[in-house]
Amino acid sequence: MVRSPGRINLIGEHTDYNEGFVMPAAIDRSIVFAVGFSTEPDGSLYSVKHDELVRFDINNPKITEHLWPNYLLGVVRQFVDKGYSLKPIHCVVDGDVPTGAGLSSSAALECGFAFALNHLHSFNIPKLELIHMAQWAEHHYVGVKCGIMDQFASMMGIEGKAFVLDCRSLSYHYFPIDLKDYSIVLCDSMVKHSLASSAYNKRREECEEGVLILKQHYHHIKSLRDATIDMIETHRGEFTEKVYNRCTYIVQENQRVLAAADDLEKGDLKSFGQKMYATHDGLSKLYQVSCPELDFLVDQSKKFEGVLGSRMLGGGFGGCTINIVLKTKADSFISTLRHAYQRNFQHEMNSYVVEVKNGTSIIDPATLNDTTIL
Numbered sequence: 001m002v003r004s005p006g007r008i009n010l011i012g013e014h015t016d017y018n019e020g021f022v023m024p025a026a027i028d029r030s031i032v033f034a035v036g037f038s039t040e041p042d043g044s045l046y047s048v049k050h051d052e053l054v055r056f057d058i059n060n061p062k063i064t065e066h067l068w069p070n071y072l073l074g075v076v077r078q079f080v081d082k083g084y085s086l087k088p089i090h091c092v093v094d095g096d097v098p099t100g101a102g103l104s105s106s107a108a109l110e111c112g113f114a115f116a117l118n119h120l121h122s123f124n125i126p127k128l129e130l131i132h133m134a135q136w137a138e139h140h141y142v143g144v145k146c147g148i149m150d151q152f153a154s155m156m157g158i159e160g161k162a163f164v165l166d167c168r169s170l171s172y173h174y175f176p177i178d179l180k181d182y183s184i185v186l187c188d189s190m191v192k193h194s195l196a197s198s199a200y201n202k203r204r205e206e207c208e209e210g211v212l213i214l215k216q217h218y219h220h221i222k223s224l225r226d227a228t229i230d231m232i233e234t235h236r237g238e239f240t241e242k243v244y245n246r247c248t249y250i251v252q253e254n255q256r257v258l259a260a261a262d263d264l265e266k267g268d269l270k271s272f273g274q275k276m277y278a279t280h281d282g283l284s285k286l287y288q289v290s291c292p293e294l295d296f297l298v299d300q301s302k303k304f305e306g307v308l309g310s311r312m313l314g315g316g317f318g319g320c321t322i323n324i325v326l327k328t329k330a331d332s333f334i335s336t337l338r339h340a341y342q343r344n345f346q347h348e349m350n351s352y353v354v355e356v357k358n359g360t361s362i363i364d365p366a367t368l369n370d371t372t373i374l
């Protein structure tokens with residue numbers, strides 16, 4: 001059995017596929033897999049949540065019309081394409097990472113399954129390669145051209161620690177999350193806009209458009225990681241308004257992640273929280289990946305004493321906000337926002353107070369009890 005967690009990201013949104021910086025951590029919500037060799041010729045996948053069984057050819061896993069198996073089948077495809085000889089397996093999957101909440105249930109699915117197949121067959125594939133295989137599955141079997149952050153965080157998380165990841169070199173360093181009297185509260189808007197994945201891919205293209213413009217003047221530029229605000233301003237006339245805004249946000253956000261890491265090192269949580277608000281502002285106005293529900297939740301948080309910062313989390317267009325809230329105020333924060341949200345949108349808001357936990361790992365049977373594995 002394998003457990004693979006969802007993730008949060010403290011700051012650094014949409015920077016990963018621009019070869020920039022992110023600051024994620026794995027959380028205490030996971031996808032859990034029970035995987036074993038099968039005596040049947042086919043592989044089988046069973047989702048407890050969907051109560052669906054899917055059979056597949058272990059040597060030729062094809063995309064299905066259901067979404068959930070594709071995350072796993074894409075991983076199988078990577079093993080096959082890389083020349084690993086897989087034996088038929090059966091797998092049962094369940095979990096408590098909410099889907100569509102921006103907590104990367106998809107990366108948890110991909111990473112956990114890649115980890116399980118690797119372990120079961122004793123292939124000894126390094127974790128970094130498993131991360132890339134998981135990302136490939138998302139690109140080619142799900143159709144989202146995601147960056148590397150989610151898979152990295154799900155696989156590499158360490159209890160009590162966040163890390164700054166340089167998405168170009170893939171170097172990273174862990175640091176203890178010391179939020180003192182504050183906790184991490186996620187407010188789930190419970191909305192998921194159906195165009196989210198195509199809009200995500202579009203943002204990626206718009207950033208590439210910006211790189212092409214800058215490259216004509218600055219040959220060393222390979223991605224927005226290499227760009228500066230000065231460069232963008234100097235050639236502003238060559239950008240459409242939209243691409244100008246997208247590029248400006250990314251360059252600012254990369255700077256913010258590095259400055260935010262300094263804040264955390266100094267224990268300056270207040271300044272860190274201000275940066276979260278600035279990130280949200282950029283995501284909402286310049287990058288345009290927020291939505292009225294998320295903007296509302298962030299605005300409400302500003303009115304509440306005991307909140308240091310708030311912003312939308314993950315790809316956007318729905319899902320959660322991440323909030324740094326005084327522990328003693330967390331309950332009243334949640335109920336205040338829930339009521340306000342209900343009044344404004346006639347829609348339920350959900351909430352999760354999350355802890356930072358280890359990344360993908362084998363479940364020790366000794367830790368299981370009779371009734372629950374989660």
Ligand code: GLA
Binds near residue numbers: 015
């Ligand atoms: C999604 C993607 C990540 C990242 C975030 C935005 O979660 O999977 O790669 O781009 O959106 O930061």
